[in-house]
Amino acid sequence: MPFDLPNVPDITQPELAARLQQLLDNKTKPVGSLGRIEALAQRIGLILDSDTPALVSPQLVVFAADHGLVARGVSAYPSEVTWQMVQNFLAGGAAVSVLARQHGMGLTVVDCGVAHAFDPQPGLVISKVALGTADSLEGPAMTEAQARVALASGAALVRELSGNALLLGEMGIGNTSAAALLLARLCGLDVADCTGAGTGLDAQAVQRKIAVLRQVLDRHAAAREPLAVLAAMGGFEIASMVGAILQAASERRVILVDGFIASAAVLVASRLQPAVLQRCVFAHRSSECGHALMLAHLKAEPLLDLGLRLGEGSGAALAWPLLVSACALLREMASFEAAGVSRQEEPFGGTIPAN
Amino acid sequence: MPFDLPNVPDITQPELAARLQQLLDNKTKPVGSLGRIEALAQRIGLILDSDTPALVSPQLVVFAADHGLVARGVSAYPSEVTWQMVQNFLAGGAAVSVLARQHGMGLTVVDCGVAHAFDPQPGLVISKVALGTADSLEGPAMTEAQARVALASGAALVRELSGNALLLGEMGIGNTSAAALLLARLCGLDVADCTGAGTGLDAQAVQRKIAVLRQVLDRHAAAREPLAVLAAMGGFEIASMVGAILQAASERRVILVDGFIASAAVLVASRLQPAVLQRCVFAHRSSECGHALMLAHLKAEPLLDLGLRLGEGSGAALAWPLLVSACALLREMASFEAAGVSRQEEPFGGTIPAN
Numbered sequence: 001m002p003f004d005l006p007n008v009p010d011i012t013q014p015e016l017a018a019r020l021q022q023l024l025d026n027k028t029k030p031v032g033s034l035g036r037i038e039a040l041a042q043r044i045g046l047i048l049d050s051d052t053p054a055l056v057s058p059q060l061v062v063f064a065a066d067h068g069l070v071a072r073g074v075s076a077y078p079s080e081v082t083w084q085m086v087q088n089f090l091a092g093g094a095a096v097s098v099l100a101r102q103h104g105m106g107l108t109v110v111d112c113g114v115a116h117a118f119d120p121q122p123g124l125v126i127s128k129v130a131l132g133t134a135d136s137l138e139g140p141a142m143t144e145a146q147a148r149v150a151l152a153s154g155a156a157l158v159r160e161l162s163g164n165a166l167l168l169g170e171m172g173i174g175n176t177s178a179a180a181l182l183l184a185r186l187c188g189l190d191v192a193d194c195t196g197a198g199t200g201l202d203a204q205a206v207q208r209k210i211a212v213l214r215q216v217l218d219r220h221a222a223a224r225e226p227l228a229v230l231a232a233m234g235g236f237e238i239a240s241m242v243g244a245i246l247q248a249a250s251e252r253r254v255i256l257v258d259g260f261i262a263s264a265a266v267l268v269a270s271r272l273q274p275a276v277l278q279r280c281v282f283a284h285r286s287s288e289c290g291h292a293l294m295l296a297h298l299k300a301e302p303l304l305d306l307g308l309r310l311g312e313g314s315g316a317a318l319a320w321p322l323l324v325s326a327c328a329l330l331r332e333m334a335s336f337e338a339a340g341v342s343r344q345e346e347p348f349g350g351t352i353p354a355n
Numbered sequence: 356m357p358f359d360l361p362n363v364p365d366i367t368q369p370e371l372a373a374r375l376q377q378l379l380d381n382k383t384k385p386v387g388s389l390g391r392i393e394a395l396a397q398r399i400g401l402i403l404d405s406d407t408p409a410l411v412s413p414q415l416v417v418f419a420a421d422h423g424l425v426a427r428g429v430s431a432y433p434s435e436v437t438w439q440m441v442q443n444f445l446a447g448g449a450a451v452s453v454l455a456r457q458h459g460m461g462l463t464v465v466d467c468g469v470a471h472a473f474d475p476q477p478g479l480v481i482s483k484v485a486l487g488t489a490d491s492l493e494g495p496a497m498t499e500a501q502a503r504v505a506l507a508s509g510a511a512l513v514r515e516l517s518g519n520a521l522l523l524g525e526m527g528i529g530n531t532s533a534a535a536l537l538l539a540r541l542c543g544l545d546v547a548d549c550t551g552a553g554t555g556l557d558a559q560a561v562q563r564k565i566a567v568l569r570q571v572l573d574r575h576a577a578a579r580e581p582l583a584v585l586a587a588m589g590g591f592e593i594a595s596m597v598g599a600i601l602q603a604a605s606e607r608r609v610i611l612v613d614g615f616i617a618s619a620a621v622l623v624a625s626r627l628q629p630a631v632l633q634r635c636v637f638a639h640r641s642s643e644c645g646h647a648l649m650l651a652h653l654k655a656e657p658l659l660d661l662g663l664r665l666g667e668g669s670g671a672a673l674a675w676p677l678l679v680s681a682c683a684l685l686r687e688m689a690s691f692e693a694a695g696v697s698r699q700e701e702p703f704g705g706t707i708p709a710n
Contacts, residue, residue, distance in 0.1 A: 028443050029450055030431070030554040035642060035662025037673065076385070076699045084696040088383050093689025095384055102676075102683050199385040200699055287390060305660065307390025318392065321457075321676035322661075328457050334448025341439040344431045344555055 006155060006250035008273035013046060020045045020330070027333040028341045034329065036301070040281065041326040047254050047279050048164060053327045055254065057163025058105040058320065060313050061244065062089055062096060063154070065113035065236035066132030067174030068141065069216065074177045074209045076200040079132070082173045083116035085312075089171070090123050095310055096169055099317035105167065110157060112150055113236030127153040129236045136216050140223075140232045141178070147231040147239050154243030158251070165254040166244065167320065168262040169313020172237045173199070179264035180290050181213055181233040186226065186267055187297050191217055196260075196289030196309075226271040234268070241265035246272065249279040256323065258316040259286035259308065263294045270298065283319035284308055361510060361605035363628035368401060375400045375685070382688040383696050389684065391658070395636065396681040402609050402634050403519060408682045410609065412518025413460040413675065415668050416599065417444055417451060418509070420468035420591035421487030422529030423496065424571070429532045429564045431555040434487070437528045438471035440667075444526070445478050450665055451524055454672035460522065465512060467505055468591030482508040484591045491571050495578075495587045496533070502586040502594050509598025513606070520609040521599065522675065523617040524668020527592045528554070534619035535645055536568055536588040541581065541622055542652050546572055551615075551644030551664075581626040589623070596620035601627065604634040611678065613671040614641035614663065618649045625653065638674035639663055 020042050025031050032038065045053045064086050070079045088094045089109045092101070100107040110125045111118055115132040118124060129150050133141035142150070158166060172178075176198035184191040191213045197206055216233060223232040230239055242265050248255050249269070257266050257280050269276045277298060284304035285292060295302060303322050308315045336343055375397050380386050387393065400408045419441050425434045443449045444464045447456070455462040465480045466473055470487040473479060484505050488496035497505070513521060527533075531553035539546040546568045552561055571588060578587040585594055597620045603610050604624070612621050612635050624631045632653060639659035640647060650657060658677050663670045691698055 027450070028440065028448060029665050033554070033663065033665040034450065034669070035664065037661060037663070078697055081697050084694070085383065088689060088694040088696055091689070091694065093383060093687075093694045095382070095389065095684055095688055098683050098687045099680055101687075102680060199388070303661070306392060306658070308388070308392070309390065310384050310388040314389070318677060318680055322673060325454055325457060325673055328453050329450055332448075332453045332456075333450055334443060334446070339439070339443040339446065339448045341443055342433055342436050 005272055006246045008246060008249040008275045010275045011046060011252065011278050016046060016049070016051065017042065019051050023051055023330065026335040028336055028339045037322065037326050037329065040323065041330040043281060044254055044323060044327055045330065047252055049252065052331045054331065055165050055324055055327055058165040058167060059161045059163050060096065060100050060105050060107050060167040060169055060317060061157065062109045062169035062171055062313055063112050063237035063241045064109060064171040066115040067172060067178060067235050068133045068135035069137060069177055070174040071135055072137060072212045074212055075174045075198055077173050079115055079173050082171055083114050085171050086111065086114060086118065090121055094312060095314045096312040096317055099314060103317060103320050105320070110240060112153070112240040125157060127157070127240065133235055136233050137212065137219060141234055142231050142236065142239070144227065144231045147227060150236050150239035151243035154240035155247035158244045158247040165256065166248040167256045167313050167316040168241055168258050168265065169316065170237050170241065170261045170311055172235055175235050175237065175261045176288060177209065177213060178233060178235040178238055179261045181216055182229060182264045182268060183290055183294050184217060185223065185229050185233065186271060189293060193293060194290040198288070226268050230268050238265050242269045245269040245276055249273065249276045252279065254323065255280045256316045256320065257282045258313045259284065259311055260288040260291040260294065261311055263291060263298065267294065267298065281323060284315035286315065360627055361601045363601060363604040363630045365630045366401060366607065366633050371401060371404070371406065372397065374406050378406060378685065381690040383691055383694050385699070392677065392681050392684065395678065396685040398636060399609055399678060399682055400685065402607055404607065407686045409686065410520050410679055410682055413520040413522060414516045414518050415451065415455050415460050415462050415522040415524055415672060416512065417464045417524035417526055417668055418467050418592035418596045419464060419526040421470040422527055422533060422590050423488045423490035424492065424532055425529040426490055427492060427567045429567055430529045430553055432528050434470055434528050437526055438469050440526050441466065441469060441473065445476055449667060450669045451667035451672055454669060458672060458675050460675070465595060467508070467595040480512060482512070482595065488590055491588050492567065492574060496589055497586050497591065497594070499582065499586045502582060505591050505594035506598035509595035510602035513599045513602040520611065521603040522611045522668050522671040523596060523613050523620065524671065525592050525596065525616045525666055527590055530590050530592065530616050531643060532564065532568060533588060533590040533593055534616045536571055537584060537619045537623060538645055538649050539572060540578065540584050540588065541626060544648060548648060549645040553643070581623050585623050593620050597624045600624040600631055604628065604631045607634065609678065610635045611671045611675065612637045613668045614639065614666055615643040615646040615649065616666055618646060618653065622649060622653065636678060639670035641670065
C-alpha cells in the first residue's frame with residue numbers, strides 16, 4: 001500500500017456550536033430569519049474552528065479523466081470531448097472558467113487519466129494514471145494499485161493548494177455512469193433509480209445505459225468495500241477526488257461539493273472516513289437523476305436547486321458567494337446591544353430593553 | 356393628480372429571444388445544462404435589450420416606514436425598531452449593509468414615513484410623507500393624495516440612481532400585515548392563508564393578527580382598485596416601492612425582488628402596468644406564510660429557497676451574484692466552434708463535426 005489514507009477526526013465542538021448560535025441570535029434580525037444561511041455560518045465556523053470565520057483563497061479543482069465504459073454507448077458525447085473541454089477550461093471559455101474569474105478563485109485542472117497527451121500548460125497538473133479506465137464491463141475499471149495512485153495524487157495536490165476552501169469540479173465523458181454505479185452498489189439501490197440522461201441521452205438511450213450498468217454491477221458482484229467498488233466501477237477523476245476530499249477534510253478545509261459526480265466521490269470518502277461529511281457543504285441539487293437520492297443518503301441539504309446538470313464545478317462556483325455571505329454576516333453584523341436596537345416584545349407587550 | 360404613472364411598454368422581442376437561445380445553445384455545454392441560469396440570462400438580455408448584457412452599478416434601496424396598525428399588536432417588535440434599524444443600515448451593521456459591502460453595490464435608505472425625525476446623513480434620503488400611516492382599522496392607512504406623493508417620490512428616487520439594476524429592500528415594523536392585506540384583497544384570497552409570523556409571532560399571536568386583518572379588510576370592503584387598496588391598507592414604504600418599480604421598469608432596469616413585502620409592491624405595480632413583470636427577477640421564496648401564494652399568483656419562480664424571512668433586501672443581495680454569473684456566462688463562454696469541442700453524437704453514433 002503506497003498511500004495511507006489521511007485521518008479525518010470528528011470535529012464536533014458543542015461549546016463552539018453554542019457560541020456561534022448565540023452570536024447569530026444576537027445579531028440585529030429576528031431569531032432564525034436568515035434561515036439556512038445561519039446554519040451555513042455555523043458549519044463554516046465549526047470547520048474553520050472560529051467564531052469569526054473567513055474564507056481565504058478558494059481553490060476550484062477540476063479532476064478530469066476518461067472512461068473505458070464509453071465504448072458501450074453510455075454517453076451522448078464522444079470521449080474526445082474530455083480533453084477538448086480540458087483545453088477549454090484552460091483557455092478560459094468553459095462555464096467554470098467564467099465563474100472562477102467572476103469570483104476570483106484559483107482554477108486548477110488535473111489530468112487524472114485523460115486519453116490524450118497534453119502539453120504542459122499553466123493551470124494544468126498532469127497526474128495521469130492511465131489513458132482512461134478500462135471497460136468495467138470486461139474487468140475492473142482500474143487495478144487497486146491504480147486506485148491507490150489516484151487517491152494519493154489527489155491528496156498530494158490538495159496539500160500544495162493555498163487557502164482554506166476546496167471547490168470540487170470534474171470532467172469526464174461517461175462519469176455519470178461511474179457515479180450511478182457507485183451509488184447503486186454502496187447504497188444498495190436499484191441502478192435504474194440512479195441513472196439519468198447525463199449530458200443529454202434520450203429516453204431510449206437511458207434505458208440502454210441502465211441495461212449496460214446492470215451488467216457492470218453483475219460483473220462486479222463481489223466488490224462491496226468502498227475501495228474495491230471504486231476500483232471496479234469508478235473513474236480516475238473520482239478516485240483522485242476521493243483522495244483530495246480526505247486530505248482537505250484532514251486539514252479542515254471547507255469542501256464545497258458540486259453535483260452528482262462530486263457527491264459520488266464524497267460518498268466513497270465518507271465510507272472511508274465518516275467525519276468527512278462534517279467538512280462538506282453541498283452546493284446544489286442537480287437535475288441528473290440519482291443526485292437527489294445521493295443527497296438524501298448523505299443527509300445533505302444543498303444550497304441551490306436550479307436544474308443544473310453541467311458538472312465542472314459550475315454549481316459549486318455559483319453557490320460560492322453564499323458561503324462568503326454567511327461568513328461576512330457572522331463576522332460583521334451588529335448585535336442588538338451594539339446597534340441600540342430594541343428586542344422582540346414579550347408576549348404581554350413589555351419590551352426587553354436593548355441594554 | 357400630481358403624478359402621472361410611468362408607462363411600462365411590453366418588451367417581448369421574439370428575434371432577440373431566439374438569438375439569445377441560440378447563443379446559449381452554442382456554448383460549450385450540453386444544451387440546457389445550466390438550467391435556470393440560462394432562463395435568467397435570457398431574461399436579463401431581454402430587459403437590457405442586449406445579447407451581451409452587463410449589469411452596471413447595482414443599487415439596493417431600502418424603503419422604510421411605520422405602520423399605524425402596529426398599535427393593534429400585529430408585530431412581535433415595537434415600531435421604534437424601524438428607525439433603530441434605519442440607523443443600523445446606515446452605520447453598516449445590518450445584514451443588508453454587510454451584503455451590499457460584499458457585492459460592492461450602492462445602498463440607499465429612504466425614509467418614506469418613519470415615525471422618527473432623522474438627522475441628514477450620507478446614504479439616507481428623507482422623503483417622509485407622514486410619521487407613519489394611520490391605523491387602517493380606523494380609516495384608510497393613507498389618503499389617496501399621500502399615496503400619490505409616495506409613488507412620485509419612489510419614481511423620482513429611481514430617476515436619480517445610476518446603473519441598470521434595482522434591488523428592492525424594505526424596513527417597516529408591521530409591514531407583513533400590509534402585504535398580507537394587499538395580497539388577500541388584490542388576489543381574492545382568505546387572509547388567513549396570507550398571514551404569517553412576520554418577525555416572530557407565536558401561533559396564538561398569529562391568530563390574533565389574522566383576526567385584526569379580517570377586520571381591516573371588512574372596514575375597507577369598498578376598496579378594490581389597486582391604488583385604492585394601496586391607500587386603504589398599504590404602507591408608505593410599499594407605495595414608494597410601487598413608484599420605484601414603475602419607474603425602474605419604464606427605464607428597463609433589471610428589478611431584483613426580495614421577499615414578501617417587495618413582492619406585494621410588485622403585485623400592486625403589475626396591476627397598474629402588467630409589463631412590469633417582464634423586468635422582474637424574483638430572488639427567493641421567503642418562509643413568511645403568504646409569499647409562496649404571492650409568487651404563484653405572479654407566476655414567479657424565485658432563485659433561492661433558503662428559509663429567509665428578514666426582508667431589508669437581504670434575499671435580493673444574496674441572490675445578486677447569480678445574475679452577474681448569468682450575464683458573464685452568456686458573454687464570456689466559448690461556443691463549440693470557437694473552442695473546437697465536438698458536439699453531441701447523433702442517435703446512430705455519428706459525430707457532428709465541430710465546424
